[in-house]
Amino acid sequence: MSWQDVCGIDDLQPNSGVCALVDGQQVALFYLTPSAVCHAINNYDPFGHANVLSRGVIGDINGQPVVASPLYKQHFNLQTGVCLEDETVKIPVYPIRINNNRVEVNLQESADAL
Amino acid sequence: MSTKKTLVVIGNGMVGQSFLASLVASPIKDDYQIVTFCEEPRAAYDRVHLSEFFSGKTAEDLSMVEPGFFEEHGITIHIGDKASKIYRLAKTVLSEKGVSIAYDKLVFATGSYPFVPPVPGHDRPQCLVYRTIEDLEAMAAAAKTGKVGTVVGGGLLGLEAAKALKDLGLNTHVVQFAPRLMEMQMDDAGGAMLRRKIEELGITVHTGKNTIDITDGKHCANKMVFADGDELETDLVLFSAGIRPRDELARDCALHVGARGGIVIDNQCKTSDPDIYAIGECALWNDKIFGLVAPGYAMARTVVADLAGETASFTGADMSTKLKLMGVDVASIGDVHAKSQGALVYSYQNGDNGIYKRLVVSQDKKQLLGAVLVGDNSGYGTLLQYCLNGIELPENPDALILPHRSDESVGLGVDALPASAQICSCYDVTKGAICSAIEAGCTTMGALKTETKAATGCGGCSALLKSVMDCELTRQGFEVNTDLCEHFAYTRQDLYNLMLVGEIKTFADFLAKHGKGQGCEICKPTIGNILASYWNEHILAPEHLGLQDTNDTFLANMQKDGTYSVVPRITGGEISPDMLIALGQVGKKYKLYTKITGGQRVDLFGARVDQLPHIWKELIDAGFESGHAYGKSLRTVKSCVGSTWCRFGVDDSVGLAIELENRYKGLRSPHKIKFAVSGCTRECAEAQSKDVGIIATENGWNLYVCGNGGMKPRHADLFATGLDKETLIKLIDRFLSFYVRTAGRLQRTSVWMENMEGGLDYLKSVIIDDKLGLGEQLEQQMQHVIDTYQCEWKTTIEDESKLKRFRHFINSDQADDNVVFVEERGQVRPADANERKHFKLLEVA
Numbered sequence: 001m002s003w004q005d006v007c008g009i010d011d012l013q014p015n016s017g018v019c020a021l022v023d024g025q026q027v028a029l030f031y032l033t034p035s036a037v038c039h040a041i042n043n044y045d046p047f048g049h050a051n052v053l054s055r056g057v058i059g060d061i062n063g064q065p066v067v068a069s070p071l072y073k074q075h076f077n078l079q080t081g082v083c084l085e086d087e088t089v090k091i092p093v094y095p096i097r098i099n100n101n102r103v104e105v106n107l108q109e110s111a112d113a114l
Numbered sequence: 115m116s117t118k119k120t121l122v123v124i125g126n127g128m129v130g131q132s133f134l135a136s137l138v139a140s141p142i143k144d145d146y147q148i149v150t151f152c153e154e155p156r157a158a159y160d161r162v163h164l165s166e167f168f169s170g171k172t173a174e175d176l177s178m179v180e181p182g183f184f185e186e187h188g189i190t191i192h193i194g195d196k197a198s199k200i201y202r203l204a205k206t207v208l209s210e211k212g213v214s215i216a217y218d219k220l221v222f223a224t225g226s227y228p229f230v231p232p233v234p235g236h237d238r239p240q241c242l243v244y245r246t247i248e249d250l251e252a253m254a255a256a257a258k259t260g261k262v263g264t265v266v267g268g269g270l271l272g273l274e275a276a277k278a279l280k281d282l283g284l285n286t287h288v289v290q291f292a293p294r295l296m297e298m299q300m301d302d303a304g305g306a307m308l309r310r311k312i313e314e315l316g317i318t319v320h321t322g323k324n325t326i327d328i329t330d331g332k333h334c335a336n337k338m339v340f341a342d343g344d345e346l347e348t349d350l351v352l353f354s355a356g357i358r359p360r361d362e363l364a365r366d367c368a369l370h371v372g373a374r375g376g377i378v379i380d381n382q383c384k385t386s387d388p389d390i391y392a393i394g395e396c397a398l399w400n401d402k403i404f405g406l407v408a409p410g411y412a413m414a415r416t417v418v419a420d421l422a423g424e425t426a427s428f429t430g431a432d433m434s435t436k437l438k439l440m441g442v443d444v445a446s447i448g449d450v451h452a453k454s455q456g457a458l459v460y461s462y463q464n465g466d467n468g469i470y471k472r473l474v475v476s477q478d479k480k481q482l483l484g485a486v487l488v489g490d491n492s493g494y495g496t497l498l499q500y501c502l503n504g505i506e507l508p509e510n511p512d513a514l515i516l517p518h519r520s521d522e523s524v525g526l527g528v529d530a531l532p533a534s535a536q537i538c539s540c541y542d543v544t545k546g547a548i549c550s551a552i553e554a555g556c557t558t559m560g561a562l563k564t565e566t567k568a569a570t571g572c573g574g575c576s577a578l579l580k581s582v583m584d585c586e587l588t589r590q591g592f593e594v595n596t597d598l599c600e601h602f603a604y605t606r607q608d609l610y611n612l613m614l615v616g617e618i619k620t621f622a623d624f625l626a627k628h629g630k631g632q633g634c635e636i637c638k639p640t641i642g643n644i645l646a647s648y649w650n651e652h653i654l655a656p657e658h659l660g661l662q663d664t665n666d667t668f669l670a671n672m673q674k675d676g677t678y679s680v681v682p683r684i685t686g687g688e689i690s691p692d693m694l695i696a697l698g699q700v701g702k703k704y705k706l707y708t709k710i711t712g713g714q715r716v717d718l719f720g721a722r723v724d725q726l727p728h729i730w731k732e733l734i735d736a737g738f739e740s741g742h743a744y745g746k747s748l749r750t751v752k753s754c755v756g757s758t759w760c761r762f763g764v765d766d767s768v769g770l771a772i773e774l775e776n777r778y779k780g781l782r783s784p785h786k787i788k789f790a791v792s793g794c795t796r797e798c799a800e801a802q803s804k805d806v807g808i809i810a811t812e813n814g815w816n817l818y819v820c821g822n823g824g825m826k827p828r829h830a831d832l833f834a835t836g837l838d839k840e841t842l843i844k845l846i847d848r849f850l851s852f853y854v855r856t857a858g859r860l861q862r863t864s865v866w867m868e869n870m871e872g873g874l875d876y877l878k879s880v881i882i883d884d885k886l887g888l889g890e891q892l893e894q895q896m897q898h899v900i901d902t903y904q905c906e907w908k909t910t911i912e913d914e915s916k917l918k919r920f921r922h923f924i925n926s927d928q929a930d931d932n933v934v935f936v937e938e939r940g941q942v943r944p945a946d947a948n949e950r951k952h953f954k955l956l957e958v959a
């Protein structure tokens with residue numbers, strides 16, 4: 001278990017995403033209000049081959065929380081990383097938590113193992 | 115012993131089989147023992163699509179019989195056996211192979227045979243006809259040894275046969291006795307147009323030729339000799355000179371037949387013997403033989419109903435046809451020869467495109483009696499419905515065939531059709547039947563076809579079926595088609611109205627009142643856009659931020675590698691040397707790739723997200739503003755140099771372009787909007803390809819609307835002429851506001867107008883004549899947007915809190931190491947995958 005401090009909760013953008021550098025990795029952080037739910041996924045878009053997922057629009061499709069890639073609009077499940085259009089594609093997802101108004105991410109563990 | 119009666123059907127062709135299919139679907143099937151004689155070596159197949167045999171369809175593909183059909187329904191079929199004798203007193207049928215059956219009811223469905231003129235030599239080798247699969251096999255065999263093929267007969271079928279010969283690789287001729295092709299359906303002008311088109315395909319047409327002899331040829335197997343002394347050498351001769359009903363058995367047992375052949379039937383399809391019916395091409399009704407399948411199918415249904423004791427009548431049939439002959443569209447409807455009393459004729463001919471259209475209209479100009487179309491069939495569905503349903507014609511009937519007042523704007527909305535309107539004539543499916551099927555849950559074309567059989571015959575009605583389906587789905591309120599997405603069961607237009615009525619100002623409020631779930635990348639930007647086009651608040655205000663696509667969020671267009679492009683506004687394409695230098699300096703300083711766009715401005719590519727505010731600060735200091743290249747909003751107003759410099763210029767197109775661009779910049783709209791202004795009719799600004807186009811004339815400005823380049827180009831329509839500037843601007847204000855209010859999501863003005871009921875005329879009545887009394891409101895709506903304009907970039911760089919987002923990492927100043935540039939033609943470009951491997955981490959900025 002190794003939680004890393006990433007940023008303050010004020011650095012997140014409500015109902016949108018930002019990107020953080022954690023241990024050399026690009027991590028996209030999404031923050032939903034008013035529910036205050038957070039998600040952390042890898043920022044790399046495997047279809048567009050660019051680090052852009054934090055800049056996608058978030059929402060839900062059939063009850064699954066998703067982000068749509070800003071390049072070609074594929075949806076990724078924010079909890080499992082699975083691409084809705086092509087289930088053989090799965091991007092890394094990380095556990096995330098808020099601790100004393102600080103955002104913490106755990107890169108060692110994949111979220112679906114939780 | 116069974117108590118069942120026996121029903122015998124002679125002939126298992128298209129109509130015979132359709133009769134059996136209707137019969138087994140009816141409860142009376144249990145009353146009968148069914149037997150059918152089928153002369154051909156296979157059960158019924160689709161003769162209508164016979165020619166497809168040459169394009170690879172097999173006999174099985176063409177079969178009209180579901181596998182196991184006869185077994186399943188206990189029908190006895192005698193394949194390859196011909197009924198040869200009928201004893202009406204003994205009520206018995208005898209076959210060639212010796213089968214003898216006592217019948218209670220008998221149905222003739224013996225079809226017709228191709229007429230072969232009794233010319234000497236007509237029975238020579240390689241003299242063939244076109245009716246059965248065996249005929250086609252014989253043609254294919256003959257084509258292997260021959261080089262030249264000639265069709266005798268220039269009617270529908272003859273031309274189809276000619277196409278087959280051509281496809282078999284033969285040098286093809288058509289010999290026609292009449293002075294024009296398709297003399298039944300065409301007038302002289304239409305026939306001439308058709309002839310030209312067919313000759314362009316490399317087929318030689320001879321009209322007015324009477325064949326008097328066929329003998330040995332010198333170079334070919336045969337030689338045709340004509341009455342005028344001409345001769346034609348040909349290997350293959352294919353007779354397609356009309357059909358003759360197969361009434362030989364009926365004659366033999368003394369049923370009434372017509373003077374020129376055909377088994378006489380009444381409205382119940384009964385022959386002169388009440389236990390014997392005749393249907394299809396062998397039957398003569400009201401002195402007419404119907405050489406098409408649809409009337410035969412109608413007769414078949416009539417007989418089934420009559421057997422079931424229902425009152426049913428066959429009352430004739432529409433003989434309108436639409437087809438593609440050798441790639442040439444041909445259609446004829448109703449009274450093509452204007453034989454009706456007092457009929458008026460309108461015709462339109464375009465020699466360049468090979469289009470010919472003719473309308474036959476009643477004396478009072480209210481009813482369509484007939485039509486001929488060559489080269490462009492697109493109006494067929496609409497015209498046929500006018501004709502069949504007696505729908506009143508528009509004031510100028512010629513609008514239906516003239517190109518500029520296009521079919522779209524005068525097209526008959528399918529909702530104007532009565533429920534009784536026949537949509538599919540092959541299977542007699544009415545609009546009412548289709549609507550009920552939709553109501554019962556058939557909401558796709560596939561399901562509708564299976565359920566109603568519509569569009570499964572000749573296929574000619576599928577476009578119409580589709581529009582009926584779409585229209586009905588909308589009318590019955592099916593959500594599938596119109597819902598924006600799973601979160602909002604509304605269209606963009608609905609949402610716009612909900613916003614107005616409820617004074618809704620945020621997405622959260624929208625979701626709470628009218629939606630469900632969290633939203634998605636469809637509804638969020640759409641609602642963001644609606645809010646922006648009406649309230650015109652800054653799109654990066656905290657409550658709107660998450661709604662925008664990345665381009666709007668970062669006020670720049672994302673490129674393939676995650677960098678952005680920068681497009682400052684260059685109104686009307688006019689730019690001073692100093693401004694150009696400033697642009698150059700910024701480009702150079704940030705090492706941006708620089709390109710002139712198709713919209714008369716400059717695009718700077720390759721800016722990292724953290725560079726955007728710095729770049730924009732410098733541009734704004736130099737006097738530039740946002741160009742809104744990222745938004746669904748006004749893009750450019752293209753101009754030509756106009757009267758200021760150009761020797762032909764009539765008015766100041768640059769001045770007007772700049773004024774208009776400044777007026778409408780920043781307006782958020784359903785899709786992007788493009789303008790252009792040309793200084794004279796030479797049209798160097800290409801105004802007629804824009805959403806709004808303006809051309810200067812001696813009498814004032816001409817306004818064009820709803821043009822489009824892009825994926826589906828559309829020429830703009832002339833909207834108003836000779837306008838002064840004030841009126842011009844008023845009309846554009848109203849036009850744009852109305853578009854913003856009523857268009858669908860991502861609908862350009864062209865598509866919006868094409869989908870609008872009433873089309874251009876309606877739009878004119880709303881915008882110019884102010885029919886809805888909305889004019890002032892629309893102008894005010896625009897005035898509000900104009901009054902609240904802000905340069906989004908200027909507001910953004912002046913607000914610290916908004917700048918926070920413009921960093922690649924929220925917790926580090928590092929740049930994205932995946933952005934790698936290489937040089938090409940003296941500028942940067944993103945490295946490709948291969949180059950990336952070699953130049954990892956090439957630092958640029």
Ligand code: SRM
Nearest residue numbers: 671679710711712713715717743749822823824825826862
């Ligand atoms: C830069 C430019 C090409 C160029 O190098 O010249 C361009 C670039 C793009 N065009 Fe365009 N179009 C550009 C002129 C045009 C033109 C010509 C014109 O405006 O005179 C057309 C046809 C005219 C028309 O729109 O009717 C044009 C028709 C399209 C279309 C098809 C629209 C349609 O109705 O079918 C799209 C796709 C869309 O919008 O959905 C598109 C989309 C795009 C996008 C936004 C594609 C994308 O999502 O990345 C490109 C953004 C590039 C960027 O980052 O800036 N672009 N595009 C031109 C910018 C003009 C400007 O100064 O704003």
Ligand SMILES: Cc1cc2nc3c(=O)[nH]c(=O)nc-3n(C[C@H](O)[C@H](O)[C@H](O)COP(=O)(O)OP(=O)(O)OC[C@H]3O[C@@H](n4cnc5c(N)ncnc54)[C@H](O)[C@@H]3O)c2cc1C
Nearest residue numbers: 125127128129153161162196197224225394395405406407
């Ligand atoms: C190439 C071609 C293209 C066509 N294109 C179109 C089109 O686009 N649209 C359209 O509406 N129509 C078209 N037609 C016409 C259409 O095929 C006919 O209208 C339709 O086939 C008529 O059906 P029927 O059952 O009356 O006759 P048929 O289909 O000819 O069936 C009659 C059957 O009865 C058999 N028979 C006859 N006498 C006996 C007997 N004594 N005992 C046993 N069997 C017997 C015959 O062998 C034949 O199989 C086309 C025809 C051809 C040849």
Ligand code: SF4
Nearest residue numbers: 709711712717824825
């Ligand atoms: S034409 Fe296609 S590739 Fe070229 S700029 Fe427009 S959208 Fe991009």
Ligand code: FES
Nearest residue numbers: 538540571572573
């Ligand atoms: S009209 Fe022929 S399939 Fe409908």
